[in-house]
Amino acid sequence: MTTVACLGTGRIGGEVAYVSALKGFADELVLFDINEPLAHAQKLDIIHGMDIPVSTNPADIKDADYCIFSAGYSRSPNVKTRADLFDKNLPIAREAAEQLKGFSGKLIVVTNPMDIFTWYFAKHTELDEGQVVGFGGLLDSSRFTLALHNMGIDKKGIVLGEHGEHQVPLFSKLGIDVPLPVREEILTGLRGSSMPIIKGKTGTVFGPAYHIVSMMDKIEKGRKIICSLPANGAYEIDGCSLGLPAVVTGNGAKIDESLRFDPWEKEKFLAATEFLQGLCRRV
Numbered sequence: 001m002t003t004v005a006c007l008g009t010g011r012i013g014g015e016v017a018y019v020s021a022l023k024g025f026a027d028e029l030v031l032f033d034i035n036e037p038l039a040h041a042q043k044l045d046i047i048h049g050m051d052i053p054v055s056t057n058p059a060d061i062k063d064a065d066y067c068i069f070s071a072g073y074s075r076s077p078n079v080k081t082r083a084d085l086f087d088k089n090l091p092i093a094r095e096a097a098e099q100l101k102g103f104s105g106k107l108i109v110v111t112n113p114m115d116i117f118t119w120y121f122a123k124h125t126e127l128d129e130g131q132v133v134g135f136g137g138l139l140d141s142s143r144f145t146l147a148l149h150n151m152g153i154d155k156k157g158i159v160l161g162e163h164g165e166h167q168v169p170l171f172s173k174l175g176i177d178v179p180l181p182v183r184e185e186i187l188t189g190l191r192g193s194s195m196p197i198i199k200g201k202t203g204t205v206f207g208p209a210y211h212i213v214s215m216m217d218k219i220e221k222g223r224k225i226i227c228s229l230p231a232n233g234a235y236e237i238d239g240c241s242l243g244l245p246a247v248v249t250g251n252g253a254k255i256d257e258s259l260r261f262d263p264w265e266k267e268k269f270l271a272a273t274e275f276l277q278g279l280c281r282r283v
């Protein structure tokens with residue numbers, strides 16, 4: 001029996017609840033939103049299609065196996081970067097930390113700036129660090145894979161670093177030479193990849209929800225994922241959480257430290273680290 005709770009049931013929380021039920025990952029759902037009629041509407045919409053128990057009692061969150069933290073403000077065409085959401089979403093993360101007291105499952109952090117809130121929940125709340133995993137890298141990697149495919153390169157892309165402007169696509173792992181100007185052009189495209197969706201339909205939904213449910217499934221199966229975690233010295237990084245390859249289990253996370261980066265990637269990684277350390281110091 002797997003129970004998935006969604007703390008915040010807007011576009012992302014609602015869709016994660018639906019997809020996790022649809023794929024048979026969740027046997028039970030808990031839906032909580034500060035906008036109670038919305039949580040209730042999401043519940044009704046799901047149970048009109050599927051026979052699954054859905055609680056809207058926030059007290060049930062603590063008994064869930066997974067809790068998706070997707071409460072808070074999202075980007076709009078006027079909010080250019082995820083980091084710009086920090087001040088507005090920090091009080092919401094603090095409120096969520098109160099609600100998560102006694103929660104013993106895995107917290108999947110989605111709300112942006114996701115890497116900072118992953119750090120916040122891992123380092124500054126009553127949760128154990130091993131309970132906290134940030135989501136973003138699998139989506140960024142999928143977008144990188146698509147960008148490569150559109151250029152006629154059928155390779156699986158990996159994106160580490162910040163889920164944001166300082167993301168680091170690993171060109172050196174592709175086994176082909178991609179000239180620096182082409183790398184920069186692809187990176188610029190990746191940075192802007194969700195804006196047409198935000199402009200066209202107010203926010204991303206299907207892509208993130210699909211990968212969030214896949215990530216929970218991979219955690220269950222002990223498979224390697226790209227996720228945000230406090231680096232704690234891995235790759236000589238400290239003082240922030242950022243996208244890294246890791247195997248996440250019930251006992252915590254084991255970061256894969258075997259990757260080697262080329263000079264372009266090292267420079268981008270350093271910029272990501274310095275940027276994230278600055279914001280993590282503010283939580």
Ligand SMILES: NC(=O)c1ccc[n+]([C@@H]2O[C@H](COP(=O)([O-])OP(=O)(O)OC[C@H]3O[C@@H](n4cnc5c(N)ncnc54)[C@H](O)[C@@H]3O)[C@@H](O)[C@H]2O)c1
Pocket residue numbers: 007008009010011012013032033034035038070071072073074075085089092095096109110111112113114135136139163203204208
């Ligand atoms: N990490 C990723 O890859 C990724 C992808 C997409 C979106 N996001 C982020 O996820 C967050 C949610 O995005 P969305 O599109 O679902 O937004 P949304 O506006 O559709 O939903 C957010 C919900 O949070 C609720 N909420 C606000 N304060 C709350 C509180 N204190 N307690 C409970 N619920 C509260 C709102 O009522 C709303 O329903 C945003 O920060 C967005 O930037 C991250």
